[in-house]
Amino acid sequence: MLEYEAFEEKTINRQEIFKGKIIEVALDEVALPMGGTSYRELVFHPGGVGVLAITPENKIVLVKQFRKPLERVILEIPAGKIETHEGRSPMETGARELEEETGYQAETLEHLTSMYLSPGFANELLHLYHAKNLKKVENPLAQDDDEVLEVYELTLSEAKEKIQTQEICDAKTIYAILYWETLFLRERN
């Protein structure tokens, strides 16, 4: 087993390229552990939260929204960025996004997993929660004012069909649906 030093790429120089509202971009020149140097293109992101929310009718709650990088609308689990400056925990962010985007509140949010989405160039960490015992809220929190969303509730087989047709096509949602499916599989064992 190699020691950590055999892997580490030390930064020789960092060029700051962009400081946006959401991401920051940098170009690092690094010293390679086997000698020599290379460049690493880096994106820093505050991280996000996604919520697997299943209704009492055993349907998954999804939101349809336009995603500019893809130039199309897709169906995703409720999700949002962590707003570091607002001091909310990932779980509080999850509860808030669920209510804002879908009008549901959950009795509990169980942490399922946290995953780096694209560790080759980005440090974005996505925390995934399972919202339990949903109920509709009379006066939910308002949505963000630059988002248009439409809420859908699908059965497991409907959701799997939407993966086939690629209306569902993002990692957190595909993972959440596979996780939901394992709950059925485990029940039957």
Place this chain on the structure above:
Amino acid sequence: MLEYEAFEEKTINRQEIFKGKIIEVALDEVALPMGGTSYRELVFHPGGVGVLAITPENKIVLVKQFRKPLERVILEIPAGKIETHEGRSPMETGARELEEETGYQAETLEHLTSMYLSPGFANELLHLYHAKNLKKVENPLAQDDDEVLEVYELTLSEAKEKIQTQEICDAKTIYAILYWETLFLRERN
């Protein structure tokens, strides 16, 4: 159900921020469907491939490598970027990365799913394959010259433990392991 026009964000102006070897970064000013404008920070990426490879001993093949955005080593399934200019299909890229990184060749690569890792700001699409009937190659393709890798083979329960300890912590690998687990669950049904 809302029409597409109710969601679409038309680009008014695009500012090109960075053209790297791997990613390109842009800042779009967009016209919002409900009126008004906003900005979208965008990262364009050629996409990648990941390979769930299970040995005849029923172990998953993983590679340990340093990831600069995280400043640490993690364990991942074999993976790589799509090199568009080299004209290789995603499946060919998967076969090649598997051999280069682990020394294994597969009889077949079955497509499992393709997922956008971070559709809020990036268009990166990851194609996931299941490599079947692995065999060790006598003289495998050489690794990329700026990567230090170490290969591990883990049982399902060892892999799940590495998720708990966060040595395994990226979306494609966590998804691949959950998928592998469903194969066991389905067998038992």
